[in-house]
Amino acid sequence: MYWVPGLVPGGKENFNSCLIIADRFRKSVRCLPFHKEDTAMDTTLLFWNNITSKRGVPKIIISDREPKFTSEFWTNLYDMLVTKPSFSTAYHPRQMV
Template sequence: MDWVTGIVPGGKENFNAFLVIVDRYSKSVRCLPCHKEDTAMDTALLFWNNSISTCGTPKIIISDRDPKSTSEFWNTP
């Protein structure tokens, strides 16, 4: 899981980033439009609505050390 930023804003909601999710097993890639200003909660909801709800809960999430992926929200049991 990582973010791609620095893209030209576009779409109805002026998205300016993508959350990229790669399934290591199937090698499938999901590029979800988002905003680079999104909070950890926004990111979690995006992840839930577009990945967990369709593919199930992953055993492991690997990401960089971005504050959006290391906040207390993700560490809650």
């Protein structure tokens, strides 16, 4: 999951950012438009409504270390999934195996 900010505003709602979600299992990519000013909860709801509700809960989510995703986003998402989060260290190559 990657966040692309600073796009030229477009569409009816003048979206200026994009959330790119790659699904390795299905070999597909989803590009979800949203506003750069959206909160972490808005992003969580976007993910929930467009990914989790249609494809199920992913087992692994790999994301860039955007502050919007590293704290509030995960807390909100885990609350919605009724799951207790488990966080790894910032850089630990053995945990990616």
